[in-house]
Amino acid sequence: MRTLLLMAGISFVLGGCASTAPQTAWGKAGVSRVDYGAEVGMCTGLAAMQNSGSTGVNTAGGISGSNGAGNTNTPGASGASSANRAASGGTPSAASEPAPAGGNYAGMASTDFAQRAATQQRAQEMAKQRARADTLKSCLTARGYQEFALTAEQRTHLAKLKKGGDEYHEYLYLLGTDAKVVTTQSHTPAK
Numbered sequence: 001m002r003t004l005l006l007m008a009g010i011s012f013v014l015g016g017c018a019s020t021a022p023q024t025a026w027g028k029a030g031v032s033r034v035d036y037g038a039e040v041g042m043c044t045g046l047a048a049m050q051n052s053g054s055t056g057v058n059t060a061g062g063i064s065g066s067n068g069a070g071n072t073n074t075p076g077a078s079g080a081s082s083a084n085r086a087a088s089g090g091t092p093s094a095a096s097e098p099a100p101a102g103g104n105y106a107g108m109a110s111t112d113f114a115q116r117a118a119t120q121q122r123a124q125e126m127a128k129q130r131a132r133a134d135t136l137k138s139c140l141t142a143r144g145y146q147e148f149a150l151t152a153e154q155r156t157h158l159a160k161l162k163k164g165g166d167e168y169h170e171y172l173y174l175l176g177t178d179a180k181v182v183t184t185q186s187h188t189p190a191k
Contacts, residue, residue, distance in 0.1 A: 027176025
């Protein structure tokens with residue numbers, strides 16, 4: 001279980017890039033393999049549990065926003081009920097309104113509504129990824145780790161290794177514990 005957590009943690013930390021080899025890695029000069037695995041695993045676990053806290057409620061232009069009442073394409077009962085509520089002092093809410101009508105089928109959401117829903121979902125997913133990355137970064141930084149850029153030669157060597165394999169992780173561990181590599185390739189100056 002510990003090895004699985006270590007491998008998952010290292011993969012999460014270093015495998016976030018879209019390319020075949022990561023552009024950056026995290027290291028701490030002279031850290032033991034056990035401490036490295038425990039700290040990276042703990043920070044990875046904290047990051048995996050992190051949520052952005054944003055639910056998308058009241059997001060302008062999104063389906064959770066308050067602009068749903070004006071998007072109905074058919075002035076049927078829902079338009080009348082909105083007008084009646086507004087005349088009686090009540091305010092229409094997006095949650096009480098049915099999905100905007102449009103297209104060939106009654107009750108179907110318009111393409112604009114569907115596009116806004118998809119955009120809102122992507123924004124929420126990106127916020128969660130950002131929150132996880134921020135949590136991971138702050139956790140590792142608090143434990144004395146530094147993010148450092150991999151050189152083109154190091155990325156090329158990593159690309160030749162099986163991603164997630166023992167040799168891959170061993171190479172990253174060796175780079176991350178080498179004081180010279182961490183110091184000279186670091187994004188932030190050593191403390």
